Amino acid sequence: MALLIKNARVVNAGGEEKDLQDILLEGGRIARMAPSIEANGAEVIDAAGKKVLPGFIDLHVHLREPGREDKETIESGSRAAVKGGFTSIFCMPNTTPAIDTAQTVQYILDQARKVGLVNVFPVGAITKNRAGVEITEMMDLRRAGCLGVSDDGRGLMNAGLMRRALEYAKMADLLVMQHCEDDNLSAKGVMNEGALSTLLGLKGDPVIAETVIIARDIELARYLHTRVHFMHVSAARSVDLIRRAKAEGIQVSCEATPHHFTLTEEEVRSFDTSTKVNPPLRGREDVLAIKAGLKDGTIDCIATDHAPHTHEDKEVEYDGAPPGLIGLETAFALAFQELVAAGVLTLPQLAGKMSLAPARLMGLANKGELAVGKDADIVILDMEREWQVSKEDTASRSRNSPFIGWNFKGRVSVTICGGKVVYTDARTS
Amino acid sequence: MSEWKHKHLLDLQDTTRGDIELILETARSFKEVSSREIKKVPALRGKTVAMLFAEPSTRTRVSFELAAKRLSADTLTIQAAVSSLAKGETLLDTALNVEAMNVDLVVVRHQASGAPQILANGTKMSVVNAGDGCRSHPTQALLDIFTIHEKLGRTDGVRVAIVGDIMHSRVARSNISGLIKMGASVVVCGPSTLLPVGIEQMGVESTTDITKALKGADVVMALRMQKERQQDSFLPSIAEYVREFCITPERLKLANHKALVMHPGPTNRGIEIAAEVADGPQSVILEQVTNGIAVRMAVLYLLLGRRAE
Numbered sequence: 001m002a003l004l005i006k007n008a009r010v011v012n013a014g015g016e017e018k019d020l021q022d023i024l025l026e027g028g029r030i031a032r033m034a035p036s037i038e039a040n041g042a043e044v045i046d047a048a049g050k051k052v053l054p055g056f057i058d059l060h061v062h063l064r065e066p067g068r069e070d071k072e073t074i075e076s077g078s079r080a081a082v083k084g085g086f087t088s089i090f091c092m093p094n095t096t097p098a099i100d101t102a103q104t105v106q107y108i109l110d111q112a113r114k115v116g117l118v119n120v121f122p123v124g125a126i127t128k129n130r131a132g133v134e135i136t137e138m139m140d141l142r143r144a145g146c147l148g149v150s151d152d153g154r155g156l157m158n159a160g161l162m163r164r165a166l167e168y169a170k171m172a173d174l175l176v177m178q179h180c181e182d183d184n185l186s187a188k189g190v191m192n193e194g195a196l197s198t199l200l201g202l203k204g205d206p207v208i209a210e211t212v213i214i215a216r217d218i219e220l221a222r223y224l225h226t227r228v229h230f231m232h233v234s235a236a237r238s239v240d241l242i243r244r245a246k247a248e249g250i251q252v253s254c255e256a257t258p259h260h261f262t263l264t265e266e267e268v269r270s271f272d273t274s275t276k277v278n279p280p281l282r283g284r285e286d287v288l289a290i291k292a293g294l295k296d297g298t299i300d301c302i303a304t305d306h307a308p309h310t311h312e313d314k315e316v317e318y319d320g321a322p323p324g325l326i327g328l329e330t331a332f333a334l335a336f337q338e339l340v341a342a343g344v345l346t347l348p349q350l351a352g353k354m355s356l357a358p359a360r361l362m363g364l365a366n367k368g369e370l371a372v373g374k375d376a377d378i379v380i381l382d383m384e385r386e387w388q389v390s391k392e393d394t395a396s397r398s399r400n401s402p403f404i405g406w407n408f409k410g411r412v413s414v415t416i417c418g419g420k421v422v423y424t425d426a427r428t429s
Numbered sequence: 430m431s432e433w434k435h436k437h438l439l440d441l442q443d444t445t446r447g448d449i450e451l452i453l454e455t456a457r458s459f460k461e462v463s464s465r466e467i468k469k470v471p472a473l474r475g476k477t478v479a480m481l482f483a484e485p486s487t488r489t490r491v492s493f494e495l496a497a498k499r500l501s502a503d504t505l506t507i508q509a510a511v512s513s514l515a516k517g518e519t520l521l522d523t524a525l526n527v528e529a530m531n532v533d534l535v536v537v538r539h540q541a542s543g544a545p546q547i548l549a550n551g552t553k554m555s556v557v558n559a560g561d562g563c564r565s566h567p568t569q570a571l572l573d574i575f576t577i578h579e580k581l582g583r584t585d586g587v588r589v590a591i592v593g594d595i596m597h598s599r600v601a602r603s604n605i606s607g608l609i610k611m612g613a614s615v616v617v618c619g620p621s622t623l624l625p626v627g628i629e630q631m632g633v634e635s636t637t638d639i640t641k642a643l644k645g646a647d648v649v650m651a652l653r654m655q656k657e658r659q660q661d662s663f664l665p666s667i668a669e670y671v672r673e674f675c676i677t678p679e680r681l682k683l684a685n686h687k688a689l690v691m692h693p694g695p696t697n698r699g700i701e702i703a704a705e706v707a708d709g710p711q712s713v714i715l716e717q718v719t720n721g722i723a724v725r726m727a728v729l730y731l732l733l734g735r736r737a738e
Contacts, residue, residue: 193626194626194627195626195627195628195630195631196627197625197626197627198596198602198625198626198627198628198630198631199442199602199627199630199631200542200543200564201542201543201561201562201563201564201565201599201602202542202543202562202563202564203563204625204626206626270546271542271543271546271547312519315519315521316519316520317520317539317541317543317544317547318541318542318543319540319541319542319562320541
């Protein structure tokens with residue numbers, strides 16, 4: 001059935017906010033965009049007073065299925081995604097089993113189709129069982145539907161193996177997404193290394209654990225003429241290295257998370273394990289550098305690293321808690337508050353970071369913008385809606401968020417995926 | 430003298446100089462109790478103090494236990510090896526079970542920094558930190574400060590050299606916090622790999638030069654050096670540590686005449702401290718142990734007794 005969005009204030013990446021338009025969605029595509037379109041039996045959504053953006057695309061999500069369905073399932077993760085305005089999510093392969101064969105990719109795609117809320121793109125592992133020893137059958141993964149590979153949760157420590165992975169992934173047309181961590185340097189650190197980790201007596205994970213991998217992989221990408229994508233960059237120095245590499249024309253890209261541009265290591269003083277994340281929350285200057293990197297284009301996109309964990313897993317000593325926090329449902333609110341309201345990005349630029357850039361990085365030519373012929377993946381935002389993050393109002397199966405209790409203005413009102421309404425805010429009239 | 434306002438003693442970072450002075454003052458009056466024929470006062474009669482030890486410890490646990498008993502409190506001890514903690518029960522769950530037995534105060538020792546915070550947030554009991562990870566060991570620092578004050582008659586302007594594995598030492602961190610509040614100056618000294626990043630921001634001088642550290646020191650505090658530091662590549666060998674940093678009689682001469690020699694125990698004689706120094710005339714190591722009981726009596730009394738009155 002056709003869907004007609006009336007009075008849409010369309011916000012596309014790069015552009016200006018356009019005058020009010022109607023958008024007709026048919027067959028999963030945007031069929032027409034014009035000042036006034038007759039309904040002709042189409043279901044109508046009135047977007048008056050709201051902003052209409054291309055659906056958000058998240059390159060970094062942990063859905064936990066298969067293996068840890070107590071933390072999240074493809075269904076609950078999909079619900080969290082559409083509540084956050086996401087229409088495409090890339091799920092990381094650190095599941096049990098790992099996403100390292102075409103069969104596991106197929107399983108996830110089948111489950112996601114049954115749920116039918118959001119486009120799920122499984123990210124394959126770079127190495128078998130993410131063990132860092134042998135590369136996966138990347139051609140097979142690609143044919144099964146993967147667009148990228150990663151050993152997320154672990155950095156690929158062996159430089160020789162990384163070289164082979166970059167070369168092979170280029171042939172398979174897969175984006176290598178690096179979890180930037182030298183684990184000899186991070187050495188089981190649980191927070192950013194510095195005066196505060198010394199004061200709190202917590203093991204430090206130094207910035208160099210991230211930057212030495214980034215510096216190394218920049219050299220590899222330069223030498224091999226391949227692409228490489230750096231996930232969840234957290235440090236000012238990382239942003240500097242990537243900025244210089246881009247200026248030299250090396251094919252590097254990167255993402256940053258909302259928590260890394262919002263929170264600092266000061267949050268750890270509470271010993272609240274929802275602040276334990278990998279890479280760890282850093283200092284004020286790092287937060288500022290990430291914002292600057294987003295502004296000047298060094299940082300291509302925003303990804304959540306949505307990492308659900310059960311209450312039981314998190315309600316332990318700081319040292320023993322698994323790293324990670326849930327991010328899908330708060331990503332837009334944080335990005336709007338910290339970046340748009342704070343004057344770092346305009347709303348169209350934010351649409352670039354959350355839709356167009358991730359679509360382009362992954363080669364999704366029909367996603368990331370609102371134009372005739374493109375996929376009907378759309379988010380409608382109510383910028384006046386005030387709300388508070390609460391445990392009760394969480395679609396994810398997990399509640400590990402340091403943002404519980406935060407107040408925001410601006411929330412997803414309606415999410416449309418493939419021309420179908422997949423989420424409506426209960427308060428939307 | 431300031432009023433005692435705290436429910437817990439988790440970290441000396443949270444206390445004021447007035448708080449520390451009140452503890453020292455109270456400890457002085459309790460020290461006399463331990464020298465009596467009948468070593469008991471009824472201050473905490475009817476109160477129950479639980480020792481929850483998730484990490485092996487003999488002297489700290491025994492010291493707390495004696496302190497509680499000399500105040501007439503009932504005590505119980507839960508050790509990790511024999512308790513539910515080993516069966517996968519969480520720390521908080523264990524503590525809630527302890528609380529359900531109407532325990533008033535829990536003394537906790539845990540290998541994870543911040544663990545006592547979990548009990549303070551999750552139960553209604555008073556919590557005393559008896560050592561958490563590398564973070565804090567407030568009663569050890571208080572008994573050290575008590576001993577320094579008793580021996581030197583002051584803490585203001587006293588120069589304290591702390592030597593050894595600063596990185597992994599909660600004793601060092603708590604002493605730094607407390608001593609600086611009490612007007613002392615602190616220099617930390619050890620191999621460069623064991624001086625943690627940003628330690629200077631706690632208000633101390635930091636050096637790898639043992640001569641520089643000991644020169645002019647009124648107090649020389651040696652820390653326990655664990656043999657595992659060699660495997661973790663912090664040290665090439667224990668032998669080299671001994672050559673460079675062991676507090677020997679010769680090195681002690683660099684410090685002020687009659688400088689106090691201290692150690693939180695248990696000592697590795699011949700590693701961080703020479704036996705002659707540990708047993709020598711300047712050593713107050715055993716007096717630290719004696720004073721530990723008085724200081725812990727003061728802490729328990731202030732946290733429990735005052736509120737009962």
